[in-house]
Amino acid sequence: MSEQETQKVLTPETSVEAPKTKSKEDRLRQDRPSLGDWLELRLGWWGFVRKNLDEPMPAGVGWWQTLGNLLLTLMVFQFTTGIALAIYYSAGPETAHASVKFINEGVQFWGINWGLAVRGLHVYGSAAIVVATVLHIIRVFYWGSYKKPRELTWVLGVFIFFVILGLSFTGYLLPWDQKAYWATVVGTNMAKDVPVLGTAIQQMLLGGPEVGAATLSRFYALHVMVLPAALIVLMGLHLYLVRKHHIAGPVVPQKGKPKPFYPDQLYKDAWVVLGGVAIIIWLAVVYPPGLEGVADPTGVDFTPKPEWYYLGLYELLKIMPKELKIVGTVVIPGVISLGMILLPWLDRSKSRHPAMRPGIIIAGTFIILMIGFMTMKGVLEGGGGHEESESTEISSPEASV
Amino acid sequence: MSETKQVKVDQSPESQDRRKFLGGAIGLINAAIGIAIFGPVLGFVGGPIFQKRKKIWVEVIEEAELEMGAAQEVTYSMQVQDGYRKIMRRYSIFMKRSAGGVTAFDPACPHLGCRVKYQGDKERYFCPCHGGVFDEEGNVVAGPPPEPLKQYATKVEDGMIYIEKEV
């Protein structure tokens, strides 16, 4: 695109210029078109790319709007590393632990432990997605970007968030080690507290009366098929709506004309994505993911502790007195989830400015701080893991679950 | 930009009625196809909800091997149907033998299912997950568990201790 064209005022109404090739119909129609022109006539792909690169970014849009693109890239990492892991992984109680142990140790050459590297990227990629998603949600919340006409962009986002949490919960069981086993016992027991349907939900998840072979198959199917398929559909719709409604500018409109997405915003995106990827690579190299002893329902020397981003909930369960158990397991998580879904309708103010919607801002900030505080508390308390010697030996299948 | 030409379609009132009718019929056919897809799948995946459970007596340990007095952790194996496999699965259980008979507690914490430990010196059961504490009779003393430890019915036959378990 030439310099003058970039200077044009871009608004949602600006018509998108047809790609150069289009302006010359005869060129497209000539007897022996170039491969590019041939494809363009049939796919119209370039128009789509062009439209996205020209997407108008209101003045004041910048670093905070890079998180969505970071998430997209991290998802590509998750899908790619996940497929590689599935090539080595075997989802049975006799084989799961051994196959993950093999991933950790079995494929090394040129001085690199390839399996551990891929598993490390997958493990830290999932944590990075949770962090980036939470930051993305927080930014959209304070910008009030969920307001008309973007309500459904937000609702789809909330469902994406639930699917992400579901992916980390189901993925956690797959190594079939002690940590995995006990986190699943506790997690699925929480479902039992749901009124009326609780036991049915729990049995559906477990595939039987207790965590066992059927649970592992179910979680594997959820983790590699059901939830990723749902995620792709939800992400596609989310991005479609983001483009349809265009990005909302700052709450106080800033002077200046909107700029096309390419190159300024994409350049910022690229740096943030590079930073995010560098962090997960660094974590994967410096703290390669371990593997506990094989799942054992009789083992006493093990204190279960969930993944760090569930620690807020874990602390909440600790402080709930016994009469109020259901408040911690179902009511508070349920109310927060429902509140997130309904947020665009709970916040009735016309203005997106935080000062014009103090009620929702105070409530939201309170919830964000409480979750942050409880999570910190859980992290600082430490604990969990083995008290006595840790065995990573694989006991015979008969001795395991 | 494109070569697609505006094609005239039949918009007459009769054709509109017909459209409505056929549209409804297509809706019904699609609903039937939807049921054909999801009906069998839901029944299949939901199977575990309708699994029949029954109570059986399970052999745990010889009475002679269990010392009188303090609670002890005993492991036993029993055959279970674990998903698609029939296996000997190991379980543990806390047993206490006294003049009055044998009591047996399930080590699964009634809060959210972690394993409790028996702390003999403090005469209590302790759950490390969220700090549940139970006395020797299994009653909740502190922490979030809403119910006492689950107790099994026991019997002694020919010197062997059995517990009654739902499988």
Ligand code: HEM
């Ligand atoms: C895999 C997860 C997600 C991906 C890949 C994703 C992607 C994106 C992208 C690329 C944008 C535009 C740039 C930006 O604002 O960063 C965006 C905007 C938005 N996202 Fe997401 N998102 C995800 C999750 C979520 C979640 C969990 C929520 C809310 C609960 C959410 C709500 C929104 C809203 C309301 C906008 C519009 C913002 C505006 O117009 O200013 N997204 N998303």
Ligand code: FES
């Ligand atoms: S599982 Fe025992 S206290 Fe929560």
